[in-house]
Amino acid sequence: MSIYEKNLKALKEHNPRIMYKLKLADSSNVELTITKSNKVSPLVNGISLHSKYYPEKECESFFEENEHCLEKHKNILFFGIGFAYHLKDIIEKATNLNKNIILIEPNINLFNEAIKNIDLSFYIKNCIILLGERPESIIYSTWFNELRKEGVELIAHGPSSNVFKDYLINFNSLYIKKLRYKETVKELRSSASKNPELTELLNAFDEEQYLALEDIVEKMPDKLGKRDKIFLIMNELSNYKVVVK
Amino acid sequence: MEEVKSNKSEKFLIINLLRLGDIVLSSPIIKYIKDKHPNAHITLLMNTDFKHVSEIIEGIDEYVFFERNEILKRMANTNYSLVDNYEFIEQHLGKLMETEFDEIINLTHNRLSGLISSLLKTKTVRGLTFDEYGHKWINDPWFNYLNDIASINNFNLFHLVDIFTKGTQTFDVNNKSIHLKKIENTEVLQKLKDSGLKEGQKIVSMQTTTSETYKCWPKNNYTDLINRLSSDPNVKVVLTGAPSEEEVLDTILSKVDKSNNNPIKLITSLSELVDLIENSDLLLTPDTSIVHIGSATSTRILELSIGPSNFILSGPYGEGHYIIQADSECSPCAHKAICRNLQENDLPSCSSLIKPELVEQTIQKILHKNFDSIASIESNTSSIWKSFFSEDGFIEYFPVNKKTLKNEDYLNWIYRSVWKHSLSRKSRVATMGRFTTDSEKYFDRVIDIDIEAEQIKTSLKKVYNINSLTQAVRSAHTVLPLIEKLIELAFSGQNLAKKFLTTVSAADADLEEIKTINNKMLELDSNIYKINEDVEYLSPLIDTFRYSKEELHIQHLFPLAKNFMISYQDLFFRSTFMKDLLTKLISIVSNK
Numbered sequence: 001m002s003i004y005e006k007n008l009k010a011l012k013e014h015n016p017r018i019m020y021k022l023k024l025a026d027s028s029n030v031e032l033t034i035t036k037s038n039k040v041s042p043l044v045n046g047i048s049l050h051s052k053y054y055p056e057k058e059c060e061s062f063f064e065e066n067e068h069c070l071e072k073h074k075n076i077l078f079f080g081i082g083f084a085y086h087l088k089d090i091i092e093k094a095t096n097l098n099k100n101i102i103l104i105e106p107n108i109n110l111f112n113e114a115i116k117n118i119d120l121s122f123y124i125k126n127c128i129i130l131l132g133e134r135p136e137s138i139i140y141s142t143w144f145n146e147l148r149k150e151g152v153e154l155i156a157h158g159p160s161s162n163v164f165k166d167y168l169i170n171f172n173s174l175y176i177k178k179l180r181y182k183e184t185v186k187e188l189r190s191s192a193s194k195n196p197e198l199t200e201l202l203n204a205f206d207e208e209q210y211l212a213l214e215d216i217v218e219k220m221p222d223k224l225g226k227r228d229k230i231f232l233i234m235n236e237l238s239n240y241k242v243v244v245k
Numbered sequence: 246m247e248e249v250k251s252n253k254s255e256k257f258l259i260i261n262l263l264r265l266g267d268i269v270l271s272s273p274i275i276k277y278i279k280d281k282h283p284n285a286h287i288t289l290l291m292n293t294d295f296k297h298v299s300e301i302i303e304g305i306d307e308y309v310f311f312e313r314n315e316i317l318k319r320m321a322n323t324n325y326s327l328v329d330n331y332e333f334i335e336q337h338l339g340k341l342m343e344t345e346f347d348e349i350i351n352l353t354h355n356r357l358s359g360l361i362s363s364l365l366k367t368k369t370v371r372g373l374t375f376d377e378y379g380h381k382w383i384n385d386p387w388f389n390y391l392n393d394i395a396s397i398n399n400f401n402l403f404h405l406v407d408i409f410t411k412g413t414q415t416f417d418v419n420n421k422s423i424h425l426k427k428i429e430n431t432e433v434l435q436k437l438k439d440s441g442l443k444e445g446q447k448i449v450s451m452q453t454t455t456s457e458t459y460k461c462w463p464k465n466n467y468t469d470l471i472n473r474l475s476s477d478p479n480v481k482v483v484l485t486g487a488p489s490e491e492e493v494l495d496t497i498l499s500k501v502d503k504s505n506n507n508p509i510k511l512i513t514s515l516s517e518l519v520d521l522i523e524n525s526d527l528l529l530t531p532d533t534s535i536v537h538i539g540s541a542t543s544t545r546i547l548e549l550s551i552g553p554s555n556f557i558l559s560g561p562y563g564e565g566h567y568i569i570q571a572d573s574e575c576s577p578c579a580h581k582a583i584c585r586n587l588q589e590n591d592l593p594s595c596s597s598l599i600k601p602e603l604v605e606q607t608i609q610k611i612l613h614k615n616f617d618s619i620a621s622i623e624s625n626t627s628s629i630w631k632s633f634f635s636e637d638g639f640i641e642y643f644p645v646n647k648k649t650l651k652n653e654d655y656l657n658w659i660y661r662s663v664w665k666h667s668l669s670r671k672s673r674v675a676t677m678g679r680f681t682t683d684s685e686k687y688f689d690r691v692i693d694i695d696i697e698a699e700q701i702k703t704s705l706k707k708v709y710n711i712n713s714l715t716q717a718v719r720s721a722h723t724v725l726p727l728i729e730k731l732i733e734l735a736f737s738g739q740n741l742a743k744k745f746l747t748t749v750s751a752a753d754a755d756l757e758e759i760k761t762i763n764n765k766m767l768e769l770d771s772n773i774y775k776i777n778e779d780v781e782y783l784s785p786l787i788d789t790f791r792y793s794k795e796e797l798h799i800q801h802l803f804p805l806a807k808n809f810m811i812s813y814q815d816l817f818f819r820s821t822f823m824k825d826l827l828t829k830l831i832s833i834v835s836n837k
Contacts, residue, residue, distance in 0.1 A: 136321040174321060226342070229364045229375070230334050236357045240317055 007115035010124040018111075021131045025112035032113060040117045042083055042110055049110075049159045055085040062086035063093070066155045070094055073151035079168060080160020081105040083114050084123060090155075091123060100147070101127040106167045108132040135171040254284040255347040260362055260372075262311060262353045264456070265295050266534030266559070268302065269423060270405050271352055272541070275304040276424040277415035290341065290361070300515045301538070303426045309341060311361075341365055349374075350413050354392060371413045386668040387412035393792045394664075398555045398577045400785045402661045404640045406562050411669060418638035423541040423562055431520040433513070437483065440509040446481040447612045449474060450521055450544075452530035453497060454490045459552035459584065460532045462596055464493070468500045469601040474608065475506045482508035485521060526612055529604070536561050545611055549604070552593045553578050561632055562640055567607060567619070568630040571598035598626040620645040637665070643707045650709040650717045653724060653782040658701045659826045660785055663819050666692060687818045698829035718834040721827055727776055727783060728827070731820045734773050735790075738813035741766050746806035766809070770794065773816070786823070790816045 001009070011018050031043040036053040043049070051058060067090065070076060076099050078087065087103075094101050103123065105111050111131050114120060123129070130138060138144055144152075154172075161168050257278055261268050268291055278285050286306045291298070293310040319325045319333060335342075342365055351362045351372030359373035359381065372388050375381055383389050391408050395401045406423070410416040434442075442448070453467050474480045484494045494510050501508060513521055519538060522528050528539040528546045532554030539546045539561065546561040548554075550570040555577045560568055570576055573595045578584065586594035603624045610619050619629060630642045666688050685691050705714055745762045748754060770791075777787045793812040 139321070226335075226364060229360050230331055230338075233334060233357060233360050233364075234320065234330060236360060237313070237316055238320060240313065 003119050004116045007120050007124065010121040011115070014125050015129050018129055018131050021108055022112055022115075024132070025108045027113075028109060030107070030109045030113050032117070039085070040083065041085075042113055044107065044110060044163050047159070047163050049080075049082040049157075049163065050085050055083070058086040059088040059090070062157070063089035066090055067093065069153045069155050070097055070099060073153040075100045075102065075147045075150055075152045077102045077104060077152055077154045078127075078157070079104050079154060079171075080157030080164070081111060081114065081120075081123075081129070082157060082160055083118050084120055086157055087123065091127065095126050102130060102147075103127045104130045104133070104138070104171075106132060106164045135167065135174050139171070139174040254286060255282055256344060257282075257285055257287045258290060258341070258344075258346045258349045258365065258367070259287065260290045260349065260351045260353055260358050262290070262292050262313070262355070262358050264534065265298055266537045267352065267405075268295060268298050269425070269534060269537040269541070270559075270562075271409065272302060272304075272424045273406055273410055273417075273420070273422070274350065274352075274413050274415045275302070276420070277410070277417055279304045280420075288341075288344075288346075297515055301425045301428070301519055303424055312337060338364065352409055354388070385412045385414075389789070389793070390664060390668055393789050394785055395558060398553070398558075398579060400660075401555065401558050402657055402664065404557065404562060405559050407639050416638065421563075421634055421638055421640070423537055425519060425538065425541040426516075428516045428519045428523070431514075431517045433511070433517050433520045434524050436511065437481070437509060437521075437524075440511075441507060442481050442509065443478075446479055447526040448481050448483055448524060449527045449529060449608060449612070450483045450485050450525040452485055452528070452533060452535040454486060454493050455531045455533045457552070458591055459578075459593055460554050461592055462531055462549050462551060462599065463588075463590055463592055464497050465500070466597070466599075466601050466604075467497045470604055471497070471501050471508050473601060473605040475501070475504055475508060477609070478506055480612065481506070483521065483525070484508055484510050485513055485518060488512055527608060529608065532556070532559065540566070547604070547607060547611065549599055550577065551596045551599070552584065556630065556642060560640075560642060564632060564634055565616075566632045567611065567645075568632075568642065569599050569604065569607065569627050570630065571595035571627050572625075573598060600624065600626065603627055603629075639665070641704070643704075647710040648708060650705075650713040653717075653721075655705055655709075655714065655717055655721070655830075656724070656782050656827075658704050659823055659830070662697055662701060662826060663786075663822050666822065667815065667819050684818060684821065687814070688822075692822070694825050694829050698826055698833055701826065701830060702833055715834055718831055721831050724780075724782070725824065725827060727780060728820055728824045731773065731776060731783065731786065732817060732824060734769060735813050735817035735820055738766065738769055738773075739810060739817055741769065742806065742809040742813050745809060746803070749802040749806050786816065786819055 008019075011022075029045055031046075033041050033043055033048070033052070035041050035051065035055055037056060039055050041048060041050045041052065041055050070090070070093060076094055078091075078101065081087070081103050082105075091101060108131055111129075154175075156168060259271055259274065261271050268289075271289075275287060275289075278287060287304060288307040288309055289302070289305045290309045290311055292313050294314070296308075296310055299305070299308055316330070316334060316337070319330055325333075338361065341361075344366065346365060346367040347369070349362050349365060349367045349370045349372075351358050351370060351374065354373050359375050362370050362373070363375040369384075370382075371384055373381065373383050373392075383392060387408050390403070391405075391412065395403065395405075395408060407416065437448070451467070451471075453462070453464070455461055471482050471484075474482050484498065486494050491510075491512055494512075498508065498510060511517075511521060515538070518535070519542065522535075522539050522544050523542045525544050528535070528542075528544050529549070530536055530539065530546065531549045531551055536546060536548055536559070540563050546563075546566040548556060548561055548566070548568045550556045550560070550568050554570075556568045556570065560566070575585075576595050578593065578595075584593035588594055588597060603622060603626075606622045607619060607629060610616070610622070619631075622629065628648065629645045631645055633641050633643060635641050670688050705718075709717075741762055745759070745766070748758050748762060773787060774791065777784055790812055793815065794809075
C-alpha cells in the first residue's frame with residue numbers, strides 16, 4: 001500500500017469530511033522541492049514551509065518551543081500542518097496527555113500534496129483536521145464554543161503563519177472579538193444589576209442578611225437599560241452561526 | 246386581550262424569529278386580532294430569510310425584517326468595531342424602539358427574542374421577556390407549558406396553534422383554522438395541463454424534502470410510491486418544491502419508470518404552492534412548513550411523521566387529515582436525538598417502517614373518499630392517525646385502528662384535562678399570589694369530575710382496545726399512592742410558604758425563623774423530586790413545579806414568598822385534580 005493509499009484509508013475511517021474537501025484540490029500555488037537530506041518539502045507562492053536542509057529536525061525545536069503550552073488547556077489547536085515535519089514529537093506528547101488535538105490547515109492544495117508524499121496516518125487517526133475552513137465557520141461553530149468554555153490553546157507554525165498571515169490575523173481577531181463580547185457582557189451585567197455585595201449575598205444565600213436584600217436592590221445605581229440589553233443581544237447573536245448562501 | 250370588538254387603533258407587535266412554518270402557525274392569532282380589533286395595526290418582526298412568506302400571510306400591516314445574517318456577518322468582520330455593531334443594531338431596531346405598542350406577542354421563546362421584546366415600549370408582553378434586572382419572565386401559564394413540557398415529545402399533549410392561541414388569549418372555538426391570503430389564479434392549473442394533466446385526473450401533490458434529514462422518507466420509497474400511483478390513469482402525481490429542492494426531485498424522478506402517465510415536477514413560489522395544494526385532491530408531505538400551508542387550504546393532508554416529527558405538536562391543523570407514523574418504540578424521538586438505528590442512507594430506521602404500499606393504499610382510499618375503509622388497511626409496522634377537533638376546540642389525533650395500551654399512557658388523557666383547566670384559569674393572572682385552599686376558586690369554576698372522567702374514558706376508548714384499557718386502568722391503584730404522596734408534600738409546602746410569607750411580612754422579622762422555614766422548604770422539595778426518580782409518569786407535574794421554583798427571582802422577599810405559594814398551590818391542585826379524575830376513571834371502568 002502506497003503512502004497515499006494509507007493516508008486515504010485513514011482519512012476515510014477517521015476524517016471522512018476531508019475526503020469531500022480534497023475534491024476541491026488542484027495543484028496551483030504549491031511546488032515541491034527536495035531538501036539536502038532528500039526529503040520532499042513544499043513551497044507555497046514560492047515560500048518554503050520547512051527547512052531546505054534538514055526538515056526532519058524541526059520537530060525537536062518545535063517541541064521545545066511549545067511543550068509548555070500543552071499543560072494549560074485541554075484543547076490544543078495547531079495552526080499550519082504543512083508537510084508535518086514539525087509536528088511529530090509534540091503531537092505524540094499531546095496524545096499521551098489525552099488532549100483534544102485540532103489541526104488547522106487553510107490550504108487544501110497543500111494538504112493534498114502532503115498526503116501524497118508524507119505518511120500522515122498517525123495525525124489523521126489522533127487529531128481532528130480542519131481543512132480549508134473559513135475562520136468564521138470555526139469560531140462561530142457550536143463545537144468551538146464548547147471547546148472555548150473548556151479552554152483552548154493555539155500553537156502556530158511560524159512559516160505557515162507567514163504564508164497564511166491574513167487567515168491567522170482574521171482567526172485571532174474573531175476569537176478575541178468573541179471573547180470580548182463575553183467579557184463586555186459579563187462586566188455590564190455585574191455593573192448594571194449586581195453590585196459585588198449583592199452578588200455575594202445571592203451566591204451564598206445567606207438568610208441572615210436576607211432582609212437587607214431589598215434595601216440593596218433599591219440602592220442599586222443602575223438597571224438594565226437599552227445599552228445593556230443591546231449588548232446582551234450582541235452576546236446572544238455571537239452564539240449564532242453565519243449562514244452563507 | 247379584550248373579548249369584545251374594539252374600534253381603537255391599537256398597535257400589536259408579533260415577534261416570530263423562527264422558520265416559515267412557525268410564521269404560518271401564527272396566522273390564527275393575526276386573524277383573531279383583526280376580527281376583534283378591526284382598526285388594529287399589526288407589525289410582524291421576522292428574520293429576513295423568510296421575507297417571501299409575506300406573499301401568503303394575511304392581516305399584517307407592516308413587516309419588519311430582522312437582519313440577523315447581516316448583523317452576524319458584521320460581527321464576524323474585523324473592520325467593524327464593537328461600537329459600530331452596537332450602533333448598527335440600535336439603528337436597525339430604532340423604529341421599533343420608538344413605537345409604543347399596546348401589546349407585544351413573542352412567539353419565538355429564545356433569549357434573543359425575549360431581549361428584543363424587553364427593549365421595546367409596550368403595555369403588555371405575552372410570552373418570554375426580561376425585566377429591568379435582566380430576569381426572565383413568561384407571562385402566561387400556556388407559554389410556561391410551551392417552554393417546560395411541549396418540547397418533550399413523550400409528554401406534550403397539545404398542538405402549537407392551540408398553545409399559541411391559548412397563551413395569547415386568542416383561542417376561538419368557533420374559528421379553528423390556519424388563515425392565509427386567498428390566492429388568485431396563478432396559472433398553476435394551466436401549467437399542470439401543459440405538462441400532461443388530463444381532464445378528470447386526481448392530483449396528488451408531494452413534498453419530498455424537509456430541512457431536517459431525520460424527518461425524510463427514503464427517496465427510493467418515493468420512487469416506488471410514484472410508480473404505484475402512476476399506474477392508475479386516474480391519478481396524477483405532482484412533485485413540488487422550492488428551487489433549492491429541484492436536485493432532489495430530479496433524483497427521485499430519474500428512477501421513476503417511464504410510462505404514459507409520467508409525474509409532473511413543479512417548482513413553485515409560495516403563492517403558487519398554495520394554489521397548487523388548493524387545486525390538489527391530496528397533499529403528501531413529511532413534517533415541514535408545507536403541512537401548515539396545506540392546513541390553510543381545503544385539501545386533505547397525509548403526513549409522513551418520521552424521526553423527531555411530533556404531529557401532536559405540529560401536525561396538520563384541521564379536521565380529517567391523516568398521519569402515518571411508524572410503530573417503533575422510540576417514535577417520535579427527541580429533537581436532535583441521534584438515531585441508534587441509523588440506516589445506510591443516514592435516515593432513521595423508522596423511516597423505512599412506513600411502507601410505500603401502505604401509503605399508496607391510504608392515498609387511494611382518501612382519493613375515493615372511502616374514509617371508513619382506511620381502518621381495514623393492514624400494517625404491522627405503522628399506524629394511521631386522523632385529526633379531529635374536540636368539543637372544546639382543541640385539535641386531537643386518534644388512530645384509525647385501536648392500539649394496545651402500554652404502561653401508564655392513559656395518564657396522558659388525564660394530564661390533558663389537568664393542563665386545560667389549570668393553565669387556562671384566569672385567576673392566576675388576576676389574583677397572583679392569593680392563597681386559596683378551595684378548588685373552585687383555584688379553577689375559577691366548579692369542575693364536574695364525573696363528566697370530565699367520562700370524557701377521558703370516551704377518548705381512551707377511541708385510541709385503545711377495550712381489554713388493554715380495562716386492564717391498565719384497573720392496575721392504576723399502584724399510581725394513586727404516589728399522587729397522594731405528592732398532594733401531601735404540596736400541601737405541606739403551601740403551609741410552609743404561607744408561614745414564610747407571614748414571617749417576612751412582619752415588622753420585626755425573625756431572621757432565624759426565616760432561615761429555618763427556608764431549610765424546611767428545601768428539604769421538602771428534595772422529597773418531591775425523589776418521587777420523580779422512581780417513576781417517570783409524574784414528571785410533567787414535578788418538572789413544572791421544579792422549573793417554577795428555579796425561575797423565582799429574589800429581588801424582594803415579599804413577592805418571592807408569594808411566588809413560593811403559587812408554585813406549591815399549582816402542584817397541590819393539579820395533583821389533587823389528577824387523583825380525583827383517576828379515582829373516578831378507575832371506578833367507571835371497573836363497574837362496566
